[in-house]
Amino acid sequence: MLRRASTPTASILLGIVLCSLCLGCSWVIGDTPMSTVHPTTPEGRLIQSIYAEITWIVLGIFVVVEGLLLFAILRFRQRPDDPSVPEQVHGNTVLEVGWTIVPVVIVMAIAVPTLRGTCALQQPPAADALTVHVNGKQWWWEFEYPDYGIVTADELHLPMGRMANLELRSDNVIHSFWVPRLMGKRDLVPSRGQRLWFTPEQPGWYVGQCAELCGASHAYMGFRVKIDTPEEFAAWVEREKAPAKTSMSDPGFLAFMQAGCIACHAINFEGSPARQKVGPNLTHIGSHTTLAAARFENTPQNLAQWLRNPPAAKPGSLMPDLNLKDEQFAMLVSYLQNLR
Numbered sequence: 001m002l003r004r005a006s007t008p009t010a011s012i013l014l015g016i017v018l019c020s021l022c023l024g025c026s027w028v029i030g031d032t033p034m035s036t037v038h039p040t041t042p043e044g045r046l047i048q049s050i051y052a053e054i055t056w057i058v059l060g061i062f063v064v065v066e067g068l069l070l071f072a073i074l075r076f077r078q079r080p081d082d083p084s085v086p087e088q089v090h091g092n093t094v095l096e097v098g099w100t101i102v103p104v105v106i107v108m109a110i111a112v113p114t115l116r117g118t119c120a121l122q123q124p125p126a127a128d129a130l131t132v133h134v135n136g137k138q139w140w141w142e143f144e145y146p147d148y149g150i151v152t153a154d155e156l157h158l159p160m161g162r163m164a165n166l167e168l169r170s171d172n173v174i175h176s177f178w179v180p181r182l183m184g185k186r187d188l189v190p191s192r193g194q195r196l197w198f199t200p201e202q203p204g205w206y207v208g209q210c211a212e213l214c215g216a217s218h219a220y221m222g223f224r225v226k227i228d229t230p231e232e233f234a235a236w237v238e239r240e241k242a243p244a245k246t247s248m249s250d251p252g253f254l255a256f257m258q259a260g261c262i263a264c265h266a267i268n269f270e271g272s273p274a275r276q277k278v279g280p281n282l283t284h285i286g287s288h289t290t291l292a293a294a295r296f297e298n299t300p301q302n303l304a305q306w307l308r309n310p311p312a313a314k315p316g317s318l319m320p321d322l323n324l325k326d327e328q329f330a331m332l333v334s335y336l337q338n339l340r
C-alpha cells in the first residue's frame with residue numbers, strides 16, 4: 001500500500017525538481033532568445049526588477065506558509081497512544097489583526113513599485129527618439145520610418161543608444177508587439193494608437209513574436225529586431241532608401257507583373273508601377289534574413305516553397321497560390337533574391 005501511494009508523489013516531486021533545474025539553467029545561462037529575465041534596455045530592466053521583487057516576496061510567503069503547515073502536520077499529528085481531541089480554539093485577536101495587516105503590507109509592497117514603474121513607462125518618449133510606425137497585418141509586421149521615408153517588413157532595425165518610439169497600429173484585429181529581451185509587450189488595438197518606447201543598449205539580433213491570438217497564423221506572426229551600432233544603422237538607412245536594382249524592362253520585373261504579385265506588393269524605383277501596400281514592400285527583400293514574418297530563413301529553396309503554396313505554409317495567408325509555372329518560379333525566385 002505504502003509503495004503504491006508513494007509512486008505518484010515521487011513522480012510529482014521529481015517533476016518539480018527537474019522543472020526547477022531547467023528554469024534555473026535558462027535563468028543562469030541567459031541564452032534563451034525569448035526570455036524576459038535578461039532584458040537589455042533600461043525600460044526592460046525596470047519591468048524585470050518589479051518581476052524579481054514580486055517573485056522573492058511570493059517565494060518568502062511560500063516558505064513561511066509551507067513551513068507552518070509542515071510544522072502543524074508533524075507537531076500536532078495524531079499519535080497511536082493518544083486518543084484525546086486537541087484543545088478547540090475560537091477567536092484570537094492578535095492572530096486576526098496580524099493576518100489582516102500582513103497581507104495589506106505585502107500588497108502595498110507589490111503595488112507601489114508596480115504603479116511607479118507603470119507611470120514611468122507611460123511618460124512621453126524623449127524628444128530625439130526615433131519614431132517607427134509598427135503596423136500589425138494578418139499575419140506580418142510592417143515597419144515605417146517616417147523620418148527616412150522607409151517602409152519595410154519583418155525586420156526592425158534600430159540604432160543602439162537612441163530611444164526608439166514605436167507607434168503601434170492595426171487596421172484589422174488586435175495583435176501584440178513583443179520582443180521579450182528588449183521590452184514588455186503592448187497590444188495593437190484597431191482605431192486606437194498605442195505607443196511603446198525603449199532605449200536599446202546592446203547590438204545584435206532579437207526575436208519578436210505577436211503575443212495576442214489573432215487568427216489562423218498567429219503562431220507564424222514573428223519578426224526580428226536588429227540593434228545596430230549608429231554607423232551600421234546609418235549604412236542600413238542609406239541602403240533602404242536606395243531604389244531597387246531593377247527597371248520596367250527587367251525580365252524579373254515582367255515576371256513579377258505577369259504573376260500578379262504587383263496587385264499587392266510595392267517595389268520602389270523611379271517610375272515603378274508597383275505601389276500597393278497590401279503585402280510587404282519588396283524593394284530590398286533579398287537582404288532580409290527571414291521570409292513571411294520570420295516563418296522561414298530567406299533561402300532560394302524556402303522562397304520557392306513559400307511562393308508555390310503560401311496558404312499551406314501559413315494557414316489563412318492572404319497571399320494566394322498563384323498557380324505559377326516552373327519557369328516563372330525560377331525567374332521570380334532569382335529576381336527577388338537579387339533585390340538587395
Ligand code: CUA
Pocket residue numbers: 136139174175176210211212213214215217218219221
Ligand atoms: Cu498577430 Cu497574433
